[in-house]
Each structure stands twice: as structure tokens, then as C-alpha cells.
Amino acid sequence: MIGDICKVFAPSGAEDEMRKFIKEQISDLFDEIKTDSIGNLIAKSGAGDFCIECSMDNCGIMIVSSKDGKAHFAGVGGINAEYLIGKKILFADGRLGIVRYDGKTPSESKVSDLYLEADTDDINVGDFGVVKSGYCETSAKMFANGLGNRIGLAAVIEALKTSPKPENLCVVFSAQKRLGARGIQAFFGANEFDKVVTVDAVPCGNGVKNGNGCTLVVADKAGVSDVEFKTELCELVSEKGIRASMTVTDADLCMGHIITSGTGKACVAVGIPVSHKDKNFECVEKSDFLDAVKFLSAVIEGI
Amino acid sequence: MIKKLTEAFGVSGYEKPVRDIIYKEIKDLCTDVKVDTMGNLCVFKRAKNCSENAKKILLSAHMDEVGLIVTDITDDGYLKFSSVGGIDPRVLISQRVRVNGISGVIALKAVHLTTAEEREKPITEKQLYIDIGAKDGQSAKEYVAKGDYCVFDSEYVEFGNQIKAKALDDRLGCAVMIEVLKRDWEVDLYCNFTVQEEVGLRGARVAVKGINPDYAVVIEGTTCNDLSGVGENLRVTKSGGGPAISVLDSASRADDGLIKLIENSAKNHGIPYQFKASTAGGNDAGAISIADGGIKTASVSVPCRYIHSPVSVMNKDDFENCKALIVAFLEDMGKEY
Numbered sequence: 003m004i005g006d007i008c009k010v011f012a013p014s015g016a017e018d019e020m021r022k023f024i025k026e027q028i029s030d031l032f033d034e035i036k037t038d039s040i041g042n043l044i045a046k047s048g049a050g051d052f053c054i055e056c057s058m059d060n061c062g063i064m065i066v067s068s069k070d071g072k073a074h075f076a077g078v079g080g081i082n083a084e085y086l087i088g089k090k091i092l093f094a095d096g097r098l099g100i101v102r103y104d105g106k107t108p109s110e111s112k113v114s115d116l117y118l119e120a121d122t123d124d125i126n127v128g129d130f131g132v133v134k135s136g137y138c139e140t141s142a143k144m145f146a147n148g149l150g151n152r153i154g155l156a157a158v159i160e161a162l163k164t165s166p167k168p169e170n171l172c173v174v175f176s177a178q179k180r181l182g183a184r185g186i187q188a189f190f191g192a193n194e195f196d197k198v199v200t201v202d203a204v205p206c207g208n209g210v211k212n213g214n215g216c217t218l219v220v221a222d223k224a225g226v227s228d229v230e231f232k233t234e235l236c237e238l239v240s241e242k243g244i245r246a247s248m249t250v251t252d253a254d255l256c257m258g259h260i261i262t263s264g265t266g267k268a269c270v271a272v273g274i275p276v277s278h279k280d281k282n283f284e285c286v287e288k289s290d291f292l293d294a295v296k297f298l299s300a301v302i303e304g305i
Numbered sequence: 306m307i308k309k310l311t312e313a314f315g316v317s318g319y320e321k322p323v324r325d326i327i328y329k330e331i332k333d334l335c336t337d338v339k340v341d342t343m344g345n346l347c348v349f350k351r352a353k354n355c356s357e358n359a360k361k362i363l364l365s366a367h368m369d370e371v372g373l374i375v376t377d378i379t380d381d382g383y384l385k386f387s388s389v390g391g392i393d394p395r396v397l398i399s400q401r402v403r404v405n406g407i408s409g410v411i412a413l414k415a416v417h418l419t420t421a422e423e424r425e426k427p428i429t430e431k432q433l434y435i436d437i438g439a440k441d442g443q444s445a446k447e448y449v450a451k452g453d454y455c456v457f458d459s460e461y462v463e464f465g466n467q468i469k470a471k472a473l474d475d476r477l478g479c480a481v482m483i484e485v486l487k488r489d490w491e492v493d494l495y496c497n498f499t500v501q502e503e504v505g506l507r508g509a510r511v512a513v514k515g516i517n518p519d520y521a522v523v524i525e526g527t528t529c530n531d532l533s534g535v536g537e538n539l540r541v542t543k544s545g546g547g548p549a550i551s552v553l554d555s556a557s558r559a560d561d562g563l564i565k566l567i568e569n570s571a572k573n574h575g576i577p578y579q580f581k582a583s584t585a586g587g588n589d590a591g592a593i594s595i596a597d598g599g600i601k602t603a604s605v606s607v608p609c610r611y612i613h614s615p616v617s618v619m620n621k622d623d624f625e626n627c628k629a630l631i632v633a634f635l636e637d638m639g640k641e642y
Binding site for chain 2: 182
């Protein structure tokens with residue numbers, strides 16, 4: 003399924019295809035599924051006092067000029083110019099272009115220095131594109147461009163499909179996370195929950211490694227997990243024999259936005275270690291992914 | 306109206322003079338008007354048929370402008386300052402300013418007094434000071450105190466088909482909304498004249514709460530780099546190319562459905578328009594689009610050359626076409642219910 007998710011066209015702010023994909027996967031599991039004004043997909047069963055959040059968007063590009071075979075673009079979300087050069091960019095309808103750079107020192111290039119070599123008659127200002135994911139795998143590892151932005155979503159869908167039908171759960175597949183967690187801010191600002199689990203990739207480094215299971219994030223760049231809720235989840239991990247470590251990370255998993263939204267929320271982030279984050283072919287260990295799925299299944303069953 | 310609005314004092318945090326002008330213009334044109342705690346001027350005009358099915362449309366434009374705030378007064382009688390909002394320090398040199406009704410000039414140490422190293426580096430705000438003609442610090446303090454706001458002293462001038470003024474961003478948006486309020490509509494119309502946009506979209510965040518409109522349209526001034534030597538991909542907008550519709554900027558992603566509606570209104574009424582060709586910059590749409598669980602929002606902007614300077618320049622046709630586009634959009638929304 004992860005290979006399929008990686009193929010879905012969903013740059014931040016243009017997530018229609020991903021909403022359609024997710025609905026196909028989970029429509030039988032919830033009482034109600036709706037899309038809000040900003041594009042979040044919200045699935046709810048029962049009162050929905052417990053919430054799981056994961057994002058559905060990926061980084062991408064937006065065309066700013068298109069003329070004479072060259073289409074210039076701006077980044078959508080955190081795009082690193084150095085790793086874009088030579089990449090294949092796909093548009094929603096299958097059109098494509100190749101990222102070119104005319105200078106000699108790619109490591110110093112800016113996104114505004116790059117352009118797409120493409121059929122520019124068909125490409126317009128405001129068109130969104132994404133880097134082709136190129137998903138591939140070995141027996142133990144998965145590789146893809148932008149894999150880190152998809153792995154949390156894949157874990158949540160897999161856990162929902164392998165767990166009993168939830169009775170009191172709200173899952174928000176948030177839009178525009180790569181543009182400043184706008185979907186998260188809109189949704190959690192207007193909805194209250196007893197507890198929230200947010201699921202995302204955690205970059206390797208600072209004690210986070212591939213192959214050690216999933217990780218409970220004690221603190222990220224902008225938030226600290228709720229101590230009582232975290233302790234509760236640690237007991238669950240121990241009881242179910244799931245491999246999970248504790249992490250403090252400099253990365254922003256958006257806990258801060260969730261914790262401080264509305265009247266305040268008890269939130270814990272669950273991370274899946276990703277190496278080479280934001281570079282060519284990010285990597286996730288299959289066993290880490292499966293530990294995250296087991297953990298989320300245990301959470302869903304326990305609600 | 307643009308002349309009156311752009312020549313008024315309205316640095317972020319002290320928008321009262323601008324608000325007073327607007328209030329006088331619109332107070333008899335609306336169903337309800339209030340000034341909230343932050344200073345936003347929030348106007349409501351009910352649909353002329355009072356239909357319960359009328360669409361609820363929010364228009365938003367900010368009253369504030371970039372400017373300066375006095376941070377210190379030297380013993381020599383000069384004013385040190387910080388920028389309020391985003392200003393390129395290079396545009397400040399030798400500009401005239403007004404503070405508490407008196408004139409000042411922004412000055413810099415003469416070139417022959419600078420070191421070679423200083424001449425190599427770009428000018429920073431810290432090197433600049435305001436000279437208000439005071440003989441010493443004591444004398445300066447009789448007129449100015451720390452925390453006082455300074456505004457660019459720049460007259461409204463028309464040349465060719467262009468208008469030069471300070472604060473076109475976003476008094477042009479305020480002017481459009483004033484004109485719109487002079488007409489009756491088949492929609493429930495909310496117009497928020499907001500404060501403190503230039504310092505973090507603060508007013509809009511508060512003013513939008515509880516309205517829950519079907520659609521929100523922010524009317525703005527935006528960057529226009531159609532200058533010689535600037536590549537096609539860095540121009541953002543073209544002066545004379547019509548109002549610019551934003552798809553994505555650093556603060557918000559416009560709603561695709563709303564973009565289509567605005568685009569259709571432009572096409573159906575023969576109004577020229579362009580798409581903003583950049584993802585940089587941001588405006589009140591950022592605060593509005595994520596309020597109250599999410600609001601379908603878009604921005605329509607008039608291209609402004611030299612924006613955030615004392616001499617911003619806009620094309621008269623772009624302004625008229627922006628106004629025409631908002632009018633056309635409201636007319637079309639009124640037909641839909």
C-alpha cells in the first residue's frame with residue numbers, strides 16, 4: 003500500500019486525489035466522513051472524543067512563469083533545491099517536466115535558479131507539481147522521495163484496516179501541513195478532544211535510529227507531550243510488547259499547534275524514524291513501520 | 306478617496322486617523338458598524354431582500370501601513386527607530402517622515418566619514434537616525450517620546466496612468482470596500498477594515514471570529530517587480546495586467562472553488578486579470594482561512610511597484626479593474642442563491 007500512497011498526487015493545498023484515495027480505503031470503517039473548508043478529511047465514529055491526526059500532503063512546486071520551453075517554479079513546503087536538480091516533476095494530469103539548472107555549482111543553487119524543461123504551452127502559472135516518488139523496496143527497507151511525508155498516513159490507514167471498527171474515534175487527515183500546519187490549526191482550533199495522538203516521521207539523528215521500532219516523542223520543536231497521556235501510552239507499549247523508544251527531537255511534528263489550540267489539548271506524537279529526510283530517496287525500515295501500526299492498532303482497540 | 310486615505314497616518318498599531326475617515330464615509334451605508342477592542346472596523350450590510358438564503362460574503366482590507374517607531378532619543382536630539390512591518394532599510398535613506406505632526410528627515414553619516422568596511426556592507430536600520438531639527442535631546446523630548454510612531458511624508462501624485470503614494474498597500478483595498486458599501490447587494494455583506502496586518506495579521510485573526518462566511522475575499526496591494534533587468538520568473542505581477550488572483554503564498558492557499566468563481570466573474574464581465582506568479586508574501590487571508598474551523602478564502606490584489614516604500618506606484622486601470630472585479634463577484638454571488 004505504501005507504494006500506492008507514494009504515487010498519489012497531493013502537494014500541499016492540492017490534496018484532492020489523496021482525499022479520494024483515503025476515502026476508498028476507510029469508508030466502511032466510520033459513521034461519517036467529511037471534508038472541511040480548508041481540505042482536511044475528517045472520519046468520525048461515535049462521539050469521537052479521541053483523535054488521531056496524520057497529514058495527507060507532500061511538498062511540491064508551483065509554476066510562476068512558463069515560456070519558450072522553460073517553466074520556472076517556487077517551492078511548496080520545504081523543498082531543497084540541491085536535491086531537485088535532474089528530478090522528474092509530475093503534474094496532476096500526468097504532464098511532466100525535468101528540473102534543470104544551468105549553473106556549475108548546484109549546492110549553492112536556489113529554487114528560483116531552477117526551471118523545468120517541459121512543454122510549456124500546456125503549463126500555466128499556478129499549476130502544482132510533485133517530484134516523482136520512485137518508490138522501491140528491499141526485504142527490510144522502503145525508499146522513496148518524500149516517503150517521510152507519507153509514512154504516518156500509511157501507518158494510520160493500515161492500523162485502521164487491521165483493527166476492529168472504532169466506536170469513539172475521530173481521525174483527521176490534515177491538509178497543508180507542509181505550509182505551516184494550516185489544516186491542523188483550522189481543525190483543532192474549532193474542535194475539542196480529550197486526547198490527541200499525532201503520527202508523523204521523525205528524522206534520524208539525535209538518538210533516533212532506523213531499526214529500533216517506532217518512537218514516542220516527549221518533546222518536539224514547539225511542543226511537549228502530555229505527561230499522564232504519555233505514561234498511559236508507555237504502559238500500553240510495554241503491555242503489548244511493541245518496540246518503541248522515547249525521543250526528544252528538533253523537528254516540528256506540529257505538537258505545539260495541537261496543544262495550544264482551542265482550550266488546549268493533551269497530545270502525544272508517535273514517530274516513525276526516517277533517514278535521509280528531505281534528500282534523495284528517504285528511507286524507512288519496514289519493521290519500524292510495522293511497530294507503529296501495532297502501536298496505533300493497540301491505541302484504537304483500547305479506546 | 307485614495308488621496309485622502311493614503312495621506313492619512315496609520316502605522317500598524319495606530320490606525321485611528323484612517324479608521325475615522327472610513328467610518329465617516331460608511332456609517333450611513335450599512336446595517337451595523339462597530340469598532341472592536343483591537344481597533345478593527347467591522348461593517349455589516351444586510352442583503353437588500355433580507356433573504357435567509359442570501360450568501361454571506363466577507364471582504365477584508367487592512368487599514369494599517371508600514372512605518373517607524375521611536376526607540377531612543379540621543380543627547381544630540383536625534384531619534385533612533387525601528388521599522389514597524391517589513392521595510393528595506395535601503396529605501397529609508399533621505400526620506401521625509403512625520404512624527405506627532407512635525408517633520409523629520411532620515412539621515413546617515415556622510416560617505417567621507419565612513420570606513421572602507423562600512424561602505425562595502427548594506428545599510429542597516431541601526432546606522433540611520435531621524436533629524437527633527439531639535440537643538441539637543443532635551444528639546445527633542447518636548448515633541449517626541451520613545452514609542453511614538455513615524456509615518457512616511459509622501460504626497461499623493463498622479464503621473465501618466467499611475468498613482469504614486471505611500472500606503473497604497475492597503476488603502477486601495479479600503480477604498481474598494483468603501484465604494485462597494487455605497488451599493489445595495491443581494492448578499493449579506495461583511496466588510497472588515499483590519500488593523501496590524503503588517504505586523505502579523507493580528508487584527509484579521511480577531512475580526513473574522515464568529516462571522517462564518519460562505520466565502521472571504523481579501524483585497525490587497527501586492528508586489529510588482531516588472532522592472533528592467535528582472536527575470537520573467539521573478540516579476541510576480543505586471544502593472545497594467547489587471548488585478549492579481551493569488552493561488553498560494555507564504556500565509557495561505559486560496560480555495561480553488563472560490564478562485565474559479567472569481568475567475569468566472571472576471572471572464573463574464575470582461576475584466577482583465579492575472580495570477581500572482583510567486584508564493585512569497587502573505588496577507589490577512591492567512592488568518593482568515595484557518596479561522597473558525599476553516600473559511601474558503603482568496604485574495605485579489607492590485608500590483609504595486611516599490612511596495613512598502615514612501616513611493617509605491619499603482620496603475621489606475623488595475624485599481625478600477627480590481628473594483629470592477631469585486632463588484633462583478635458580488636453581483637454573481639447575489640444571483641446564486
